[in-house]
Amino acid sequence: MAYVTSSLIQLANLSAVRIKARGMSIGRAVDVAQIISRKTENAGYIIGEIKIDSEVLESKDGKSRNVSTIDIEVKRK
């Protein structure tokens, strides 16, 4: 819920926010975007562009690994 609150505070001043996550947190980013667009249905925030990508990160054993990322835009209608 901290991310939801934080996004809503930003949306009070901006016309759009982008929620970004990497790896295991991707599901949570989708949850946050959904909660905002569902709870603020009357306030008029909607899901905008969604992008997925991958980043190369170095793991603890020194090998490079591909990690998926997501970028969800939430904006005013």
Place this chain on the structure above:
Amino acid sequence: MAYVTSSLIQLANLSAVRIKARGMSIGRAVDVAQIISRKTENAGYIIGEIKIDSEVLESKDGKSRNVSTIDIEVKRK
């Protein structure tokens, strides 16, 4: 990798596939889509439309819960 193989087999016959996931599996769906678009860069598959939504499911304790969903299109260029 089973989902990657399965998607590639379908893409051999169809011009697009949709990878869908719910809840905790959302991250894996993004991984599958990324692996396909990265590995088949020369074969020309790209990420198409991405949709996120939520579904109401009944949990074990009988309460209804909102679960986030994702739907990723992978298509021929």
